[in-house]
Amino acid sequence: MAALGTIDLELEAEEYEFRADEGDHTPTDAEKALLIDFGAGLMHAVHDAIRPLMASAPTAPKSDLAMLLARQMVWSRETFGPAPRTKGIIQHITKELREIEADPHDLIEWVDVIILAMDGFHRHGGKPQDLPRLLKEKQLKNTRRRWPDWRKVAEDQPIEHTREGDDDARAAA
Incomplete structure (x- = not known):
């Protein structure tokens, strides 16, 4: 099965219908093969283009x-x-x-x-x-x-740790 990532190219080609003419046209096996090859080539080209960008991207924040x-x-x-x-x-x-x-x-x-x-x-x-x-x-x-005892420090004064x-x-x- 020709699948790339979460896209199943064979299934997409099977369900694809050409809409250029008056009626729907289900692709022939040759047209399906062309669609699969084209889709796979396109997906690989996109993946190859973004791979360097993904490699240099900062680590995603986790919180x-x-x-x-x-x-x-x-x-x-x-x-x-x-x-x-x-x-x-x-x-x-x-x-x-x-x-x-x-x-x-x-x-x-x-x-x-x-x-x-x-x-x-x-x-x-x-x-x-x-x-x-x-x-x-x-x-x-x-x-x-x-830290000093907070009860011995006026409320309007900072409480700093002892050095x-x-x-x-x-x-x-």
Whole structure:
């Protein structure tokens, strides 16, 4: 059976009817053979043409978050261009943080900050498929750090991990 991928060329040729004349014409065996050969040749040509493109294509994102970032990357580059835009993104995040300060219950403003952070992530070399892993690694790193007792820190002050004995502190020294 001449099948390529999910297309069964013999079945397609068997069911094909020429419509050039007044009535339907079921193809002869010779016409069926020509249809099968033509279809197989066409399918192989298409496959050969896209094989190099598929080989060089980036790995498809595997998570919903990675797929969201991949879509955001395409839209952002088309809308804002390919430059890193570091200062512009930081200024925009700062503006959004002021809006959050004015109304911390406006969840869309928090989402704006997340989207802007993802934009900065991809513009500085981050790949969509790496973001979920990096988030997990950073979260794990934070859970292993030592933190001061939150009850001893004013609510309007940041709570930062203690630096003593920290791998980051030793690396910075």
